[in-house]
Amino acid sequence: MKAALDKGQFGPWALVTGASSGIGKEFTRQIAASGINVVLVARRAALLAELGRAISQEFGVQYRALPMDLSQEGFIAGLADATHDIDIGLVVSNAGTANPGEFLKLDRQLLKATLRLNTMAHLDITHHFGAKLAKRRRGGLILVGAMGAENGIPRIANDGAAKAYVHSLGEALHYEFKPLGVYVTVLATGFTNTEVLDKFGFDPRTMPMKPMSVERCVSNGLDALRENRSRIIPGRLNRIMNALVPASLARKMEADMIGKALATKSASARAQA
Numbered sequence: 001m002k003a004a005l006d007k008g009q010f011g012p013w014a015l016v017t018g019a020s021s022g023i024g025k026e027f028t029r030q031i032a033a034s035g036i037n038v039v040l041v042a043r044r045a046a047l048l049a050e051l052g053r054a055i056s057q058e059f060g061v062q063y064r065a066l067p068m069d070l071s072q073e074g075f076i077a078g079l080a081d082a083t084h085d086i087d088i089g090l091v092v093s094n095a096g097t098a099n100p101g102e103f104l105k106l107d108r109q110l111l112k113a114t115l116r117l118n119t120m121a122h123l124d125i126t127h128h129f130g131a132k133l134a135k136r137r138r139g140g141l142i143l144v145g146a147m148g149a150e151n152g153i154p155r156i157a158n159d160g161a162a163k164a165y166v167h168s169l170g171e172a173l174h175y176e177f178k179p180l181g182v183y184v185t186v187l188a189t190g191f192t193n194t195e196v197l198d199k200f201g202f203d204p205r206t207m208p209m210k211p212m213s214v215e216r217c218v219s220n221g222l223d224a225l226r227e228n229r230s231r232i233i234p235g236r237l238n239r240i241m242n243a244l245v246p247a248s249l250a251r252k253m254e255a256d257m258i259g260k261a262l263a264t265k266s267a268s269a270r271a272q273a
């Protein structure tokens with residue numbers, strides 16, 4: 001059984017974006033298990049309400065479900081307004097997605113909306129809530145990125161580039177916020193078993209490298225935050241690969257893997273049509 005998060009430092013409330021599924025949903029559960037109340041943010045209202053009820057029953061915590069689209073400019077005003085009366089000690093800026101495919105074949109409006117979600121939303125959230133955390137002189141901020149983003153990831157070029165921004169922002173804020181008593185950790189995840197894998201056409205059972213469980217990914221992230229580490233790649237194998245595989249080879253491996261999965265996905269869609 002994991003040690004609970006320190007409520008004095010990271011409570012009484014946390015905020016998790018992208019809480020309706022995958023890594024964000026698991027962050028919500030693990031944070032609530034420490035007795036910290038959670039603000040849940042994502043677009044799918046019904047899933048947020050369902051999760052809120054579940055954590056409230058299981059862990060006796062309060063929740064606030066705030067359905068909103070973080071790719072919309074100006075969302076931060078609504079989020080600030082809906083949380084102005086509570087003391088938030090931990091922010092997990094996790095919401096994000098990928099649009100895999102050949103860059104030139106992807107719709108530019110979709111690329112721009114995803115870029116806003118994967119960069120500007122992190123900027124608004126860290127700026128608004130970072131100021132509040134700094135004022136209380138304790139708390140934590142986790143930014144969810146992606147392993148290898150700095151190398152460039154072919155076939156998710158735009159999304160990989162956005163994650164490189166998240167990594168750089170988080171590492172810089174780790175330094176700036178340390179004297180203010182605020183811990184900042186970048187969680188640079190590798191392939192993890194969530195809904196996003198469907199978009200690539202990956203079958204978690206047959207992937208060349210088994211994707212990590214959300215439970216392990218999130219507990220690695222929270223452990224790193226407790227120690228105020230600037231960045232964590234969850235999973236020992238991921239860390240070894242990241243350290244040993246040269247960027248040019250990593251790009252080729254990812255391009256091949258994503259390319260094959262997308263080809264299989266479109267062949268099966270054609271067969272079903």
Ligand SMILES: NC(=O)c1ccc[n+]([C@@H]2O[C@H](COP(=O)([O-])OP(=O)(O)OC[C@H]3O[C@@H](n4cnc5c(N)ncnc54)[C@H](OP(=O)(O)O)[C@@H]3O)[C@@H](O)[C@H]2O)c1
Nearest residue numbers: 018020021022023042043044069070095096146191192194
């Ligand atoms: N799984 C992996 O292999 C992997 C690898 C590297 C990085 N990551 C990163 O990990 C983070 C979590 O992803 P995941 O794997 O857990 O995928 P997921 O299960 O698809 O979760 C993504 C979450 O983001 C929310 N979201 C998406 N677009 C949104 C928008 N416009 N406004 C508000 N919320 C939005 C989704 O909720 P709604 O649809 O309800 O809005 C959902 O809760 C992302 O930043 C992703 O890039 C994942």
